[in-house]
Amino acid sequence: MKTCKHFNDCGGCRLQDILYKDQLSDKENRIKELISSYRPGLKLNPINPSQSHFYRNKMEFTFAADGRVICGLYSKKQKGKVVDLEECLIFSKDAGKLLSKVKEFVNKLNYSVYNKYSHQGFLRNLIIRQTKFTGQTMVAIVTTSKEQLDKDNLVKELLLLELESPISSIYWVINDSLSDAVVFERKKLLYGEAYLKEELGELSFKIDVDSFFQVNPRMSVNFYKKIRDYANLTKKQNVLDLFCGVGSIGIFLAASAKFVWGIEAAKAIVDMAWQNARENKVENISFIVSDVRRFLNTQKEFYKDADLLVVNPPRSGLSNKIIRAILRFSPKAIIYSSCNPEAFFRDLEGLKGAYKPDFIEPFDFFPHTPHLECLSLLKPV
Numbered sequence: 001m002k003t004c005k006h007f008n009d010c011g012g013c014r015l016q017d018i019l020y021k022d023q024l025s026d027k028e029n030r031i032k033e034l035i036s037s038y039r040p041g042l043k044l045n046p047i048n049p050s051q052s053h054f055y056r057n058k059m060e061f062t063f064a065a066d067g068r069v070i071c072g073l074y075s076k077k078q079k080g081k082v083v084d085l086e087e088c089l090i091f092s093k094d095a096g097k098l099l100s101k102v103k104e105f106v107n108k109l110n111y112s113v114y115n116k117y118s119h120q121g122f123l124r125n126l127i128i129r130q131t132k133f134t135g136q137t138m139v140a141i142v143t144t145s146k147e148q149l150d151k152d153n154l155v156k157e158l159l160l161l162e163l164e165s166p167i168s169s170i171y172w173v174i175n176d177s178l179s180d181a182v183v184f185e186r187k188k189l190l191y192g193e194a195y196l197k198e199e200l201g202e203l204s205f206k207i208d209v210d211s212f213f214q215v216n217p218r219m220s221v222n223f224y225k226k227i228r229d230y231a232n233l234t235k236k237q238n239v240l241d242l243f244c245g246v247g248s249i250g251i252f253l254a255a256s257a258k259f260v261w262g263i264e265a266a267k268a269i270v271d272m273a274w275q276n277a278r279e280n281k282v283e284n285i286s287f288i289v290s291d292v293r294r295f296l297n298t299q300k301e302f303y304k305d306a307d308l309l310v311v312n313p314p315r316s317g318l319s320n321k322i323i324r325a326i327l328r329f330s331p332k333a334i335i336y337s338s339c340n341p342e343a344f345f346r347d348l349e350g351l352k353g354a355y356k357p358d359f360i361e362p363f364d365f366f367p368h369t370p371h372l373e374c375l376s377l378l379k380p381v
């Protein structure tokens, strides 16, 4: 099997040297083990495989200095070292051309690279997002405010590229924060559309430079459709979608539900969820900016009639307080999914006295990495 030329050093993916079918059976075995310590005999549905290469819709590369400016991902061998990349097989066939053009441009202009210890320097990250169904590319160069970017020439140079998915937007993001993470303090649209538009099945979603969107859209369509099938809603039923992000699950479910409430902590993400609902002409949905625990503890009036609870938390899973709040609410059914199998089973354990899963179904959203999404439909015991 072909591995990427950077595989030995790049920390972007760790399992590329294992045949994809073997990765899938290793992942299935891991879930079987978790099932055997949670509830032996619980039904495990077959794992949903992904397209194994070029599946990711977003990469966040880092600039570094190595005699010249390089750009890539952190090494798996040497902490803090950036591996200069020429290709990325989990992302896009266009990755090499884009990386090489940006590196050529920043080296020609002699920009400095940000140093996270001294907080000096200019270039920080290169974010590239690419839709898989509509074939659009967004490029965002992330810098401090310490130098001036030659915006016009950057745009001109990038637009010369012949790509499978042409560039539809170019951003300059300014991040002076001390945090290692990309903080979108100021974003300037240098070219094109403010958003990418991705099509998932019959629905269409806007993706901003800074919004969360599932990284594997081809898999997302399958995942959301399965959630809709398992939810098996009637037009009389209401849904509460916790950790709703940009609203994708709720928007998928709305056509077969009476009403959907989506709860999400980040206001900017909720703004995007509203835009997505409008974009798809979905009117029986509403979003609330709130911490989930706070919402469950204070807003029972909103959700006491919800028939189905959808829970898709971040990697850390649910806190004991959220689990207790869910138990107090006692929905008629729960669809729970998580990208962290250990947290997923820990949370099922927390709900065990009151809810029993019908099955566990894994979705391989992240080939060549150890990550795995698990889905379950839980009913009261």
Ligand SMILES: C[S@@+](CC[C@H](N)C(=O)[O-])C[C@H]1O[C@@H](n2cnc3c(N)ncnc32)[C@H](O)[C@@H]1O
Binding pocket: 212, 213, 214, 243, 244, 245, 246, 247, 248, 249, 263, 264, 265, 266, 269, 290, 291, 292, 293, 312, 313, 314, 315
């Ligand atoms: C795994 S993502 C959910 C994605 C979403 N279901 C989708 O399919 O697009 C988790 C989301 O939970 C939000 N979040 C994290 N902690 C939260 C909290 N305590 N209360 C509300 N939302 C939270 C994050 O901002 C993120 O958008």
